[in-house]
Amino acid sequence: MGVEKQAAETGSGDTNAQTTIHHDGLHRCWPESYLSLSHDMLVYHDTEWGTPCYDSQALFERLALEAMQAGLSWNTIINKRKAIDAAFHDFDIKRVAQMEPEIPRLMNDVAIIRNRRKIEAIIHNAQVALDLDMPFSEYIWSFAPDGPRVNRPKSPEEVPAVTKESTDMSKAMKKAGFKFVGPTTIYAYMQSMGIVNDHLQGCFRCPGTGN
Numbered sequence: 299m300g301v302e303k304q305a306a307e308t309g310s311g312d313t314n315a316q317t318t319i320h321h322d323g324l325h326r327c328w329p330e331s332y333l334s335l336s337h338d339m340l341v342y343h344d345t346e347w348g349t350p351c352y353d354s355q356a357l358f359e360r361l362a363l364e365a366m367q368a369g370l371s372w373n374t375i376i377n378k379r380k381a382i383d384a385a386f387h388d389f390d391i392k393r394v395a396q397m398e399p400e401i402p403r404l405m406n407d408v409a410i411i412r413n414r415r416k417i418e419a420i421i422h423n424a425q426v427a428l429d430l431d432m433p434f435s436e437y438i439w440s441f442a443p444d445g446p447r448v449n450r451p452k453s454p455e456e457v458p459a460v461t462k463e464s465t466d467m468s469k470a471m472k473k474a475g476f477k478f479v480g481p482t483t484i485y486a487y488m489q490s491m492g493i494v495n496d497h498l499q500g501c502f503r504c505p506g507t508g509n
Contacts, residue, residue, distance in 0.1 A: 316452065316453045316454065316498060316500075317498050317499075317500035317501050318330055320333075324502045325500050325501055325502055326343060326344075326501050326502065326503070327454075327497050327498035327500070327501040327503070327504070328343050335373045336373060336376055336377055338376045338377070338379065339372075339373065339376055342376060343503070344503065346490070347489060347490060347497070347503075348489060348492055348494070348495035348496060348497050348503060349492045349495075350445075350446045350491070350492035350493075351491040351492055352435050352439065353435060354391065354427075354433050354434040354435040355388070355389055355390060355391060356389075356491075357434060357435055357438050357491055358389050358391050358394070358423075358424065358427060358434055359383065359386075359388070359389035360487060360490045360491050361423065361479075361487055362382075362386065362389060362394075362420045362423070363375055363379065363382065363490075364478070364483050364484075364486055364487045364490065365416050365419055365420055365423070365477075365478035365479075365483070366378075366382065366410075366411045366413075366416055366420075367486075368416070368478060368483065370411070374411075375411075378409060378410055378411065381407070381409035381410050382409075382410045382411070385404055385407050385409070385410045386420065391424050391427050391428060391434060392424075392428065394420065394421055394424035395421065395424035395425045395427075395428050397421045397424075398421055401414070401417060401418065401421075404417050405417070416478065419477040419478045422475075422477055423476050423477060423478075426474060426475040426476050429475075430474070438491070438493075439493070441463070441466070441467045441470070441493065442463075442488075442493045446492050446493060446494070446495060447493065447494050447495070448494075448495040448504070448505050448506075449494060449495065449496050450497075450498075450499050450504055450505075450506070451496060451498055451499070452498065452499050453498065454498070457496045457498075458485065459482050459485060460481040460482050460485050461481075461485055463485075463488070464481045464482070464484040464485035464488055465481040465484075467484050467488070468480055468481040468483075468484045471484070
């Protein structure tokens, strides 16, 4: 899932790293003021963002949420996540692929993002995922042949919005038929499902440099 770049305060022993020390004593690369917008934001940072995920259903959910986020804040998505998951049958790919008759219901559901193009794209993407000649998880991880990559950036400015890898993955996914998979969206997706780990040095979630 994509997350807007946030200003960080130096709070670790490494004066070159820009992390924030939170009330629980842990250093995090996202400011406490940002994570305090929602408990789910904190949980997402601490347990999901940058963590390798290999489950096809969970991977499809995160791709769908990235599509939902386009043009919106991540806080909006995280606050609606449970409702979106419920509306889309917890993103069971086979069920989502058959949801075209449910579009009117989705468009009337005030608890989710009621953007018809995004809703139609998610259903379409489920259909494309089912047509792949391999499980969705295997397909997604084929773009990271060497496995997860830990970048250990020192500041938010070192975290890219797009990379050659995300551009190549975006092109391949578009060619396969997926929608709402631009290079920036795909890099955020790579972060969300752990192909890359962009937690800052000093953050307890940054392997080898945490507290």
